[in-house]
């Protein structure tokens with residue numbers, strides 16, 4: 030299609046010959062064929078477009094060519110395909126091989142078409158323009174030239190005719206060409222119209238195809254939407270179907286279960302029915318039995334009616350008796366009430382008697398003098414036995430051997446006073462200078478003597494009144510004296526169990542108990558504790574921080590209140606016996622203990638536990654200040670006996686202990702002498718121990734010394750020394766104890 034307009038777009042070009050026309054025709058044919066081919070590619074609407082121009086089909090060129098050809102054939106004998114015209118036309122444009130024309134028309138044609146420079150190239154000896162140039166006088170040549178000129182002239186005249194015919198032909202051809210051009214223009218116009226229409230149709234077609242495309246897209250979208258909706262609906266339908274299936278399955282299961290349940294119920298009912306039938310049978314049998322029983326019973330009832338009558342009369346008699354008893358009970362109740370009142374009065378009396386008894390006890394103590402001495406002998410312990418080469422077996426022979434050994438080791442100590450337990454007799458045998466055995470027997474009397482079998486409770490029973498008197502406002506001092514390993518610590522502190530607990534925990538418990546009881550009488554008590562150790566004449570606070578506190582403690586006495594204070598020593602408020610027990614445990618772990626030959630756990634220091642108790646009677650306004658000092662003295666053995674002479678530190682310890690113990694003896698002796706002389710100086714300051722216990726050792730306080738003795742024969746001499754010291758103390762009267770009581 031695009032080639033066709035280009036062919037017809039140059040109307041000014043020289044008209045082509047038949048070959049050109051045929052070429053054009055073939056080109057047109059080709060173009061039309063291509064058009065047809067292209068038309069084949071167009072949408073199917075295109076034939077409809079062409080149908081509107083059927084009267085002028087799109088193949089006019091082919092018809093026009095045919096027409097032209099037929100016309101040419103009809104008007105002249107010379108067909109257009111003759112060679113002359115093309116040669117002429119060609120010579121006009123490109124070739125100049127023909128001879129020059131002689132006529133003016135041919136000359137002019139020649140001169141207008143041929144270049145003069147090219148003519149001599151064919152014939153060199155002939156001038157081209159012989160007629161107009163200078164004439165050479167060569168006669169032969171002139172003749173020949175004349176002949177040629179004649180020939181040319183005849184040729185020209187002959188061809189002039191031909192030329193005229195050709196010009197006529199040319200004119201005819203020109204008119205044909207004009208026709209063809211007109212036809213061509215018409216066709217071109219038709220073609221342009223067709224193109225315009227085609228463009229319109231193409232535009233329409235593109236619009237339509239756009240619409241189709243849009244429709245396709247919309248259709249695809251709608252299709253997609255529909256597919257999506259459909260899928261969703263299908264999914265929903267599937268879900269619903271699944272739900273329905275599961276619901277249906279559940280319902281089916283429920284129904285099956287229901288059916289099974291019903292079946293079970295039916296079975297149960299059938300079983301019940303069977304049982305009921307059995308029961309009914311049995312009941313029927315029972316009814317028949319009962320009927321016979323009833324007949325028996327009615328007979329028995331008659332008999333019972335008679336019996337009942339008799340019992341009624343018996344009941345009346347018993348009722349009378351019961352009334353009598355009730356009267357007796359009410360009179361007994363009255364008597365009980367009277368007795369209860371009597372008991373209360375007696376209790377009150379007892380309490381008053383207890384108070385009076387305590388007063389009397391104190392009076393007795395005062396009359397007896399304020400230092401009392403108890404003596405306690407510990408049992409022989411397995412640890413006292415020499416360690417055997419072979420370990421003892423648990424057989425009876427092993428036990429007997431141990432007992433025999435104990436017996437052998439035991440000193441000859443007797444307790445003849447079985448009633449009052451106040452006497453101890455020690456027998457010793459020694460060799461005289463003459464080699465004879467000398468037997469000596471020593472009798473000692475104390476306030477109380479405890480045999481090896483005596484328990485802690487028995488010992489405490491004797492000192493409990495003394496201990497609790499601190500609640501009445503007395504200064505009380507209990508100290509344990511004896512050689513190392515004699516049982517001082519055991520007596521004062523005791524063991525871990527309730528039965529083995531010593532005097533300190535028992536005394537504290539007692540004081541708390543008494544304080545609680547005295548609350549009813551309006552007494553309120555405040556208690557505080559202090560635990561000190563005197564080691565090598567240095568005071569160590571056992572309730573302080575660390576094993577040895579670095580502080581230098583000083584002892585201060587207040588003569589007004591007869592109280593003693595130690596500077597920088599911890600005084601802990603006491604609230605319960607349990608708290609006191611834990612305090613004692615802490616203190617015990619801090620005590621300095623050094624090993625000696627005599628006792629592995631020998632305590633090489635004095636320990637002083639002080640319980641201060643201040644009371645206030647809210648009813649009477651009375652106030653009391655008392656203290657309880659519980660002293661565990663260091664071992665009293667002599668220097669050689671302990672085997673410490675070789676050890677410098679142990680020697681110093683022992684010397685210090687012995688010095689303080691002899692100072693204690695000196696103080697007690699001086700107190701005894703003071704009682705006689707009145708103005709005797711008491712050397713309290715000779716040791717830290719006596720200075721600390723000044724207020725508890727003076728005549729205003731109650732003092733108890735517990736002498737602990739070893740039962741071993743090996744320790745007999747030490748025991749005798751201790752017994753003599755205790756006797757001295759016991760014989761000392763140091764005055765009358767005074768209550769620290771004032772009325773506010």
Ligand SMILES: Nc1ncnc2c1ncn2[C@@H]1O[C@H](COP(=O)(O)OP(=O)(O)OP(=O)(O)O)[C@@H](O)[C@H]1O
Nearest residue numbers: 407513514515516517518519628630631632663664
């Ligand atoms: N009455 C007793 N009953 C049973 N065992 C006792 C008794 N008295 C003391 N003992 C035991 O004897 C050993 C020595 O006693 P304890 O340590 O009390 O002696 P001590 O005089 O305090 O010695 P130290 O001066 O070295 O402190 C301990 O094992 C103790 O348990």
